[in-house]
Amino acid sequence: MYLTYDEFKSLGISDISEENFNESITKAETQIDMVTNFFYADGLHDLQNDLISSKKRLNMRAKAFKRALGIIIYYAIETGVSNSNDAISGNVKSLSIGRTHLDTSGTASVTYGKSAVPNEAMALLFRWGFLYKGVDYR
Template sequence: MPYLTYEEYIDLGFEEMEQSEFEKLLKRASGVLDSITRYFYRHNDLESDVEFRKEQFKKALAAQIEYFYDMGATSSHGINEPGHVQIGRTSVSKGGRNSSGQDEQKNNLVSDDVYTYLSGTGLLYRGIGVRS
């Protein structure tokens, strides 16, 4: 069973798209969120979970779908831009330095909004229990 329906996606106020496009992106975005949450909802029922966590997970999934749609790609290779392009004598380099002066190299596969929605839900951390 999918984590999010097209109707829920629209009701949450995210960018409208064809339902067939949504269905395609839903599968890829669900895989990304499964990985981030260490497959929590593969082992637990989303619909019977606490309302807050369920709602935040669905918003995070919708944000990831919208991100894939806006970027026009669903893989890190398709999303990440080359750092340098040269055509003839024209050269363009991607700028971007962080506060320490180092080039920013980050995986842009996951929307920053996903982490914002999942923050405070407990879904980003799965610690190991200690037995005494």
């Protein structure tokens, strides 16, 4: 598990219940793994080591990954969109988050491609290099 409930609460994203968090975490982890090409899932990188690393870039990258996952979890709970099928089918016609209300014919405008990952999470992941698709020349 990439993110615990206590870590989620400390991010200050939302005050959701632990039950809702536990229901959403697995699907959210699947979504973040798919868009990051399984960056932390494949064993080549270690999230916990990056969090305690003395190298600032690794530390900030790991924190951004956790924050992006928190945003995905919050989005899934607030909208009911927790997988790509939900995002593609457009089952969500309108939603309210805080004082913001969106009335749309689907979720295409607030998620990345055909995923259930909100654009805010993608911006964080992009900024820290998780979406780089280049070829290793070594």
